[in-house]
Every structure is written in C-alpha cells, then in structure tokens.
Amino acid sequence: MDYDQICKKVLDIDPKVRFAGICDETGETKYGGMRDGKPSLLSPQESQKSNLQALGRWGLRKTLTSKTGRGIYAMTEYEKLKRITIPLDDDDHLLVVTTEVDADHGNIISKTLKLVSQE
Template identity: 85%
Template sequence: MIMDYDQICKNVLGIDPKVRFAGICDETGETKYGGMREGLTSLLSPQESQKSNLQAVGRWGLRKSLTSKTGRGIYAMTQYEKLTRITIPLDDDHLLVVTTEVDADHRNIINNTLKLIQQ
C-alpha cells in the first residue's frame, strides 16, 4: 500500500483546528512532508524540530526491541506545558509527527488520524 504523505498531513490538519502541525519525518529526523498550520509559528527552530524528531525516531527504535512481547506500537503521546506531540510510525522509514494545543481533544485526533492512515 502506497500512502500519499502530503495528503495525510493535510487531512490530519483538517481533523481539528487545534492541530498545530502535521508532518512526516524520515530516519534522519528531517520533515519531508507536511508542516505547520497556516498562520501559526513553530515553537522550535527548524534545527530544534529536526532534533526533536530524531529523538522520537530513536524512541520508536527502542520500542521495536520489545515488539515480540508487547506487540507493535500504534502511537505515542507526550504532553508538554505548551503543546502535545503525537507520533505514529508509518513504516520502517517514516514517522508521522502531530502537535496540538494542550487543550485539544487528543483521543479524537488520534482515532481519526489512525483511520486516515488505515484507508
């Protein structure tokens, strides 16, 4: 199954106006598809975003080492004071990174994002 990564990012931004960012990064942490919601400014510089993505990619690599016992990871969510970050592995080389406002309906955003990916 081939995914249209740009369209996935646009669709995720359309799920809820409190989604700030929807992007897909590769194993280097570089955002290859998607980006910030129009009119918003990123809290991180491009270099800091890549570093943050690279840390998320690394954590997913650590999770994979336990897959035989826990099953495949579906998503991870981290709540920060200023935003929430949701990461979803798409394949061995790409990670969907979604950031939202802290008060967003995360369950709805995650469930609808997972439905988009499965289509």
C-alpha cells in the first residue's frame, strides 16, 4: 500500500478535506499532512496525542469484534472540524482525515474507503 499516494488522493477527493495522514502505533504521523494553505489547529505534540487517543478507541472497539464485526471507520464532529479514522493493515496504521465542518463527510468517507480498498 502506497501511503503517500493514498493521502494525496484523499486530499483530492474534496477541497474541504483539511488533512490526510497516516500514523503508526506511536501516534506519529508518518505520511501525508495538511492541505497547502490550511493551518493546523493542533501543534505536532497535540496531533500525536489526538492520534494516540484515536488508536486507543480503536483498541477498545476491537474487544467487541467477535460480536459486532471489524470496525470500518469512525467519524467525530467537533465545533471546528470533523475527524474520520480508518484502520489500515490489520490495524498497524491509522488513516486520519480531517475536514471542514460543512464538508459532505458521507461522500468523503465513501470515496476514501474505495481508495483504501483499491490499494
């Protein structure tokens, strides 16, 4: 899976996608980044902390996988952005996508899942 290409393609889905990045188990963003011209709302340390929290929530979801099936994505809407997370590679990496609040997240999620499944 070419993580850099995935991130670039996710940013191309919609101009309201602010960020597309892939983090590892430490929460560090290893691939992708912010859309040019869009300021990050979080410092690098805050982004890593946020990613670690998302990874922790995915870990909790996995405890119910035998009953609910594997998680496909999660989306949270905040006052200033929406964040979509998608586990990759048997959960070794997490794709994190943030959008403007008024973005069509359903369309972005659908197209992102299609991209990920094709890689």
